[in-house]
Structure formats: C-alpha cells, structure tokens
Amino acid sequence: MESLDEIDKKLLRLLQQDAKLTTKELAAELGLSLSPVYERIRRLENLGVIRQYVAVLDRSRLGHPITTFCQVSMRYHDKAFIDNFEQEIKKLEEVQECYHMAGQVDFLLKIHVGSLEEYHDFVKNKLSRIENIGTLNSTFVLKEIKHELGYRIR
Structure with a gap:
C-alpha cells in the first residue's frame, strides 16, 4: 500500500467531514490548485482508500428508531x-x-x-x-x- 503524505491525510479528513466539498473548496483548504487535488482524490479512490461517497440519513426520521x-x-x-x-x-x-x-x-x-x-x-x-x-x-x-x-x- 502506498503511503499517505500529510496533504493526503488532510484531504481525507476534509472529505470525511463533508464529502460535498467541491474540488475548488478542497484546493483552497489544502493550498493547492485544482488539478493536483483532483489527481489526489482519483489516486485515493483507485487505491481503495476512498471506497464510496454516501449521504448519512437520520434513521429515526425514516421510521427506524x-x-x-x-x-x-x-x-x-x-x-x-x-x-x-x-x-x-x-x-x-x-x-x-x-x-x-x-x-x-x-x-x-x-x-x-x-x-x-x-x-x-x-x-x-x-x-x-x-x-x-x-x-x-x-x-x-x-x-x-x-x-x-x-x-x-x-
């Protein structure tokens, strides 16, 4: 498994907090341009570190309390x-x-x-x-x- 650098780790923390952040917003937080952020995300997806993106639902509001x-x-x-x-x-x-x-x-x-x-x-x-x-x-x-x-x- 390829090791993660500090930028990868910060990127993963940001995505765990809010996976709806745009590449532009992520780039601003990381101090990078759009292309490297996009490439890092794709690399992390291809490595299987990022498995999927989901919406977290409130199970009680859906009738499963x-x-x-x-x-x-x-x-x-x-x-x-x-x-x-x-x-x-x-x-x-x-x-x-x-x-x-x-x-x-x-x-x-x-x-x-x-x-x-x-x-x-x-x-x-x-x-x-x-x-x-x-x-x-x-x-x-x-x-x-x-x-x-x-x-x-x-």
Whole structure:
C-alpha cells in the first residue's frame, strides 16, 4: 500500500467531514490548485482508500428508531453453513451490519427497525428461517452515546 503524505491525510479528513466539498473548496483548504487535488482524490479512490461517497440519513426520521444488536451462534461451523448464513444475511434489509466473530458467538448483527413488534416479526419470519442457527441473543439500544462515521487518520 502506498503511503499517505500529510496533504493526503488532510484531504481525507476534509472529505470525511463533508464529502460535498467541491474540488475548488478542497484546493483552497489544502493550498493547492485544482488539478493536483483532483489527481489526489482519483489516486485515493483507485487505491481503495476512498471506497464510496454516501449521504448519512437520520434513521429515526425514516421510521427506524430501534437499534438492536443480535448475537447469533451456529449449530455447525462447516464452510457451507457459514457461507449460506452470510449470503442469506446480505438479503435482509433490516440488517445494517454483520460481523463474523471469534469468541462465544459466531456473528454479531446490527439491526434497525421501527418497533419491537417489527423486530419480533423480523426474527420470527426472516432471521429464524436461516438454516443452522443455534441461538439468538438480542440486546436493545436505550440511548446512542457516540456514533462516529469517520476514521482517525494519523
């Protein structure tokens, strides 16, 4: 991986704060002309450092105020069952994030829904139908204390 210089790092910090900044605005902040800034952005995209640009939405205003973390343990741990679980989880729109874990549980899911009834329906009619699930343990978020989207850049 190509190393990042201080200008790259500052550029990434600026984009994490506001990805809608124009190349002209970025150039002014960085003390560069337009062309080098444009080239740096393209290079960072091509390197995969910048994966995508998104709008961050307010999930509560979209009707998804309940956040649940669901720990999933599998009955069997062979490759076919793990692969199947991963493919099925990707199809479930309620699942915001899914991590394959080491430790006492196999997967950790972050799920957003509109109500406890909706979560119950999700578990009963979607999640529990995935083959090979042994146990589910759900915890509900009472209050979000910190939610950062950007990464620390040293």
